[in-house]
Amino acid sequence: MRKQMIISISWKNVWRNKKRSLIVICAVLLGTIAGVFTSGIMKGWVQQRIDSVIYTEVSHLKIHNPDYLLNEELAYTVPDQSGIEKYLKSDQNILAFSKRVKIMTMASTSTGSSAIMLNGIQIEDEKAVSKVWKKIVSGGGEYLNNLSKNQIVISDKTAEQLRIKNFKVTSEVIDSLKRLEVPASTIEKLSNIENIRYKTAKLFKNELKTLLSKKENKEYGKQIFNASVHYRLRSKIVFTFNDTNGKLVYQTFRVCGIYKTQNTMFDQMNAFVVKDDIAPLAGFSDNSYHEIAVIAHEEKDIDELKSEIKTQFPELSVLSWKDLAPDAAMMTDFMGIWYAIIMGIILFALAFGIINTMLMAILERVKELGMLMAIGMNKKRVFRMIMYETVFLTLVGAFGGMVIGALLIGFTGHTGLDFSSVSEGLEAIGYSAIIFPEIDPGFFFLVTLLVIGTGILSSIIPARKALKLNPVEAIRTE
Amino acid sequence: MSVIEIKNLVKIYNGSAVQVTAVNGVDLTIEKGEFTAIVGPSGSGKTTLLNMIGGLDSPTSGTIVVDKTDLSTLNKRQLVDYRLNNIGFVFQAYNLIPVLTAKENVSFIMEMQGAKKDAITQRTKEILESVGLGDRLNSRPNQLSGGQQQRVAVARALASKPKFVIADEPTANLDSKSTENLLDIMEELNKKENTTFIFSTHDQRVVNKARRVIVLEDGKIVKDERRG
Ligand SMILES: Nc1ncnc2c1ncn2[C@@H]1O[C@H](COP(=O)(O)OP(=O)(O)OP(=O)(O)O)[C@@H](O)[C@H]1O
Ligand SMILES: [Mg+2]
Numbered sequence: 041m042r043k044q045m046i047i048s049i050s051w052k053n054v055w056r057n058k059k060r061s062l063i064v065i066c067a068v069l070l071g072t073i074a075g076v077f078t079s080g081i082m083k084g085w086v087q088q089r090i091d092s093v094i095y096t097e098v099s100h101l102k103i104h105n106p107d108y109l110l111n112e113e114l115a116y117t118v119p120d121q122s123g124i125e126k127y128l129k130s131d132q133n134i135l136a137f138s139k140r141v142k143i144m145t146m147a148s149t150s151t152g153s154s155a156i157m158l159n160g161i162q163i164e165d166e167k168a169v170s171k172v173w174k175k176i177v178s179g180g181g182e183y184l185n186n187l188s189k190n191q192i193v194i195s196d197k198t199a200e201q202l203r204i205k206n207f208k209v210t211s212e213v214i215d216s217l218k219r220l221e222v223p224a225s226t227i228e229k230l231s232n233i234e235n236i237r238y239k240t241a242k243l244f245k246n247e248l249k250t251l252l253s254k255k256e257n258k259e260y261g262k263q264i265f266n267a268s269v270h271y272r273l274r275s276k277i278v279f280t281f282n283d284t285n286g287k288l289v290y291q292t293f294r295v296c297g298i299y300k301t302q303n304t305m306f307d308q309m310n311a312f313v314v315k316d317d318i319a320p321l322a323g324f325s326d327n328s329y330h331e332i333a334v335i336a337h338e339e340k341d342i343d344e345l346k347s348e349i350k351t352q353f354p355e356l357s358v359l360s361w362k363d364l365a366p367d368a369a370m371m372t373d374f375m376g377i378w379y380a381i382i383m384g385i386i387l388f389a390l391a392f393g394i395i396n397t398m399l400m401a402i403l404e405r406v407k408e409l410g411m412l413m414a415i416g417m418n419k420k421r422v423f424r425m426i427m428y429e430t431v432f433l434t435l436v437g438a439f440g441g442m443v444i445g446a447l448l449i450g451f452t453g454h455t456g457l458d459f460s461s462v463s464e465g466l467e468a469i470g471y472s473a474i475i476f477p478e479i480d481p482g483f484f485f486l487v488t489l490l491v492i493g494t495g496i497l498s499s500i501i502p503a504r505k506a507l508k509l510n511p512v513e514a515i516r517t518e
Numbered sequence: 519m520s521v522i523e524i525k526n527l528v529k530i531y532n533g534s535a536v537q538v539t540a541v542n543g544v545d546l547t548i549e550k551g552e553f554t555a556i557v558g559p560s561g562s563g564k565t566t567l568l569n570m571i572g573g574l575d576s577p578t579s580g581t582i583v584v585d586k587t588d589l590s591t592l593n594k595r596q597l598v599d600y601r602l603n604n605i606g607f608v609f610q611a612y613n614l615i616p617v618l619t620a621k622e623n624v625s626f627i628m629e630m631q632g633a634k635k636d637a638i639t640q641r642t643k644e645i646l647e648s649v650g651l652g653d654r655l656n657s658r659p660n661q662l663s664g665g666q667q668q669r670v671a672v673a674r675a676l677a678s679k680p681k682f683v684i685a686d687e688p689t690a691n692l693d694s695k696s697t698e699n700l701l702d703i704m705e706e707l708n709k710k711e712n713t714t715f716i717f718s719t720h721d722q723r724v725v726n727k728a729r730r731v732i733v734l735e736d737g738k739i740v741k742d743e744r745r746g
Contacts (some may be wrong), residue, residue, distance in 0.1 A: 045622075045629045052617035407612040414574055414609075415674075416602025416630060418595065512574050515609055516565075 046421060050428035054334055054436070057401065064397045065437040068390050073448065076385040076487065080477035081457065082378050086371045088302070088472045092363075095171045096301045098364040099138075099333035100342050103349070106357040108330050112144060114284050117328040124353055128334065131348075133341045134153025136168035139329040141319050145281040151203035151239065154308075158279060160315035160329075169333045172299050172312065177418070180298030181273040190317050192277065192293035195307030196300040199271055200241065204295060207244035208237045208270040216267050222260045226252060230264065232485050237270070244268065271298050284323035302472040319506075322348035327454055379483070383490060388432065390491075392497045398502035409506050410514020423503045430499035431492055438491040451479045521682055521714050522548040522571060524680045527580035529737070531568050540566040542737035544580070548682065549717060553708045555728030556718040564718040565686055565738040571716065572605055572684045573597045585681055602630055606675030607684035608717075610690045613671035614659040620646060621655040624674045631678055645673045648710070649703050665696030669703060676707055680716035689724055 049430055094100060103124065107117035118124065118139075128137045141160030147153060163184050167173050173183040177196055186190055195288050199205040209230050217227055228253050238244035248261055283289050293313060315342045319328065322502055336345055349358045362369035402409070413422060456474040529541040540563045548554060556564050569575035571582060573589050582589045584604065592600055601607075606627075614623045614645055621642055628638045649669040651662075659667050668688055675683045685704075689697040701724055708715050717724075725731055733741035 045626070049615065049617060056617060072684075408615065411607075411609060411612050412615070413598070414601065415607050415627060416598055416605075418598045418602075427704070512569050515612065 068437025069441040071386045073445045076445025080479040084477040093365045093368040101334040102356045103332040137334040138165040138169040140331045142330040145279040149202045154201045160318040175299040191296040193297040193312040197307040206270045207268045388495045394498040410511040414511040426503040427499040431495035434495035519550045523583045530578045551712045554730040558734035562734040604681045606680040608685035608688045610687045619656045649673045685717035
């Protein structure tokens with residue numbers, strides 16, 4: 041028999057009881073949307089974390105003197121520099137690498153102090169490896185350049201700790217708030233504190249609390265707060281540290297830029313200066329450094345690359361991003377489990393609904409099925425007819441769900457989903473507050489296969505029920 | 519030439535309380551091209567007999583040989599194919615697939631038999647014209663009257679030119695006019711295509727159309743007469 045005939049009957053049977061079918065289809069649709077979308081959020085979230093880990097925090101590979109890892113002392117610089125550099129330059133798989141002098145310092149301003157890791161870098165090399173230069177906040181100046189000496193890029197968090205981040209309602213702030221459609225009556229109240237500098241976020245927040253009504257604060261507080269941020273660029277920070285001889289030395293840097301990544305912990309720790317501004321002071325010759333950060337062309341080659349370098353340079357420590365950020369590496373594995381759990385739940389629920397609906401359909405069609413078997417439709421065909429119907433019923437909803445889910449991901453992947461109400465907690469552990477959902481096409485392929493599989497499996501129970509029918513009894517008319 | 523040879527056919531139902539002998543030693547031969555009515559009071563075993571001849575039910579004892587094939591030698595799966603390829607069925611109701619058009623319903627068996635597309639199209643049209651539904655090819659069952667639906671069922675039963683057609687009370691749900699009409703069509707096709715028909719009925723007017731009438735009582739043939 042022509043397969044199309046059975047397929048066509050099955051398809052038409054789906055729509056015999058439109059209302060019932062539509063209810064199941066809607067359930068499948070919503071389930072699939074939920075599954076696809078949550079998976080998209082999860083994937084985007086993890087991917088952003090991994091991108092951030094690799095491209096701002098740890099890079100693909102880090103090469104150190106093994107002793108440096110045990111004890112971050114100045115003396116433990118990377119040995120055999122020319123050898124490893126030559127190797128890194130010639131390896132096809134390596135996109136870029138950056139050499140860093142790393143010095144643990146105490147940073148102080150007239151109003152605050154903080155322990156900071158100074159990263160002495162070469163600007164162009166560093167830009168090729170780390171995206172910190174792209175993370176300069178608005179109003180936060182710019183990244184390092186070679187034009188003037190002794191400049192420094194610090195994080196927003198450090199700026200806060202060193203009281204370089206202030207709050208001030210200037211006429212520009214008022215203009216920008218007007219553009220954000222904050223009501224004139226609220227802005228009017230702000231004119232009382234125009235040009236007054238608040239040294240900490242807490243002070244400014246308290247001032248806003250007394251100045252504005254609760255409602256105004258709730259609605260516009262955040263906008264006003266963000267608009268009023270004022271970084272005191274060109275501020276001087278004094279860094280104190282022990283040089284290679286153990287002598288205490290000082291160096292003053294001027295803030296040229298403020299960066300902010302999605303990892304507060306990283307931000308709190310790291311500041312960036314030009315290597316030549318710091319290395320001589322620490323007592324290093326021209327070409328000493330503590331760390332090489334490497335970015336490869338392909339993420340998948342990392343493990344191979346790591347072991348290659350290790351065998352070539354046994355005296356060096358080589359760590360991949362998976363070693364350095366095991367939590368992020370674990371998230372990739374966790375993703376797989378997450379997909380499995382989400383899909384498992386959805387498919388299970390889906391199977392329930394489908395089986396139930398199909399059993400009802402079979403019950404309604406006892407006489408018709410009996411007739412079909414009586415006139416010579418064999419079990420294989422009856423089974424197929426029911427299986428196709430079940431699969432269609434499943435696929436219509438799942439397909440719609442995947443399309444809508446994909447559109448949702450496409451849309452939110454563009455605009456981003458703002459989770460900033462819980463963002464502080466997220467950023468503290470290195471996860472962005474704004475998530476850009478994403479999903480790879482392979483996922484849809486997998487979901488389609490799984491849904492079809494579920495449809496086929498779900499058809500077994502109703503189909504068996506149908507096959508158990510005795511045609512003589514089924515067609516007996518009372 | 520005999521199409522069906524039945525010898526000493528017995529069917530006993532073992533109910534929970536009582537044993538019912540629905541067919542009790544039937545001997546019967548059906549010749550090619552016969553137009554046979556099986557009549558008898560309710561419970562006399564007409565349906566049981568027809569189901570066994572149609573390979574839908576198995577006898578307790580006795581044999582049914584159709585064209586040299588002893589049905590008892592076929593297993594369940596073989597019986598399905600046997601029915602498909604040799605027997606046309608018309609039931610009292612629920613004959614058609616509701617989601618298919620008249621044309622598709624009639625093609626259905628030929629499709630299952632794997633006939634050629636062109637042949638199917640041609641035969642479907644021809645047979646539907648024969649039952650007077652040449653203009654309703656694309657109507658669905660729920661767009662047709664009860665009589666028209668039964669005519670589609672007859673067309674389907676005959677479309678694949680089976681060895682014989684079994685119709686268990688095909689007119690039971692029809693009014694007198696439709697009943698007469700259906701019987702006329704069956705008779706005409708019986709003559710035109712030399713199709714062997716065996717049908718059961720309660721309706722005297724239907725009986726009158728038959729050329730052979732077999733009367734059953736308590737599972738036994740009490741009368742078997744040929745007319746005209
Ligand atoms: N599955 C069954 N189990 C038990 N008894 C049955 C079964 N099928 C039929 N019978 C009994 O067998 C006898 C013959 O029934 P059958 O249906 O063949 O009669 P019939 O002549 O077709 O009657 P009607 O004119 O009412 O259709 C009846 O007594 C009936 O109750
Ligand atoms: Mg009966």
